[in-house]
Amino acid sequence: DTKPERIVQNLLQNIGIRFVKHKPITDIIHKYQCDIFIEPNVVIECDGDYWHSYPIGKEIDHIRTKELLEKGFKVLRLWEFEINKLTIESFKEKLK
Secondary structure, eight states: OOHHHHHHHHHHHHTTOOOEESOEEOSSSSOEEOSEEETTTEEEEEEOTTTTTTTTOOHHHHHHHHHHHHTTOEEEEEEHHHHTTOOHHHHHHHHO
16 A cells, blocks of 8 residues: 555544455446445545646546546545645545
């Protein structure tokens, strides 16, 4: 797990939300393993600023987000710089 993923996982644990790490998402065209999955349909992606080309984002990330939304998933994409500033309260707001 990356540092941003561990931060988000710790925040989820602190507020008592159960999650699965690296769950395979197979019912979209561009299958992959999401960073964090919360039942029944929430995907959280922790995008590293460098690796995911902040501020534009990688094309595949945009494609997967669109496919997930079309399948009824809720998607929360967080940039590394945002994750580094998160508090429990600000994270709860993002989850709403």
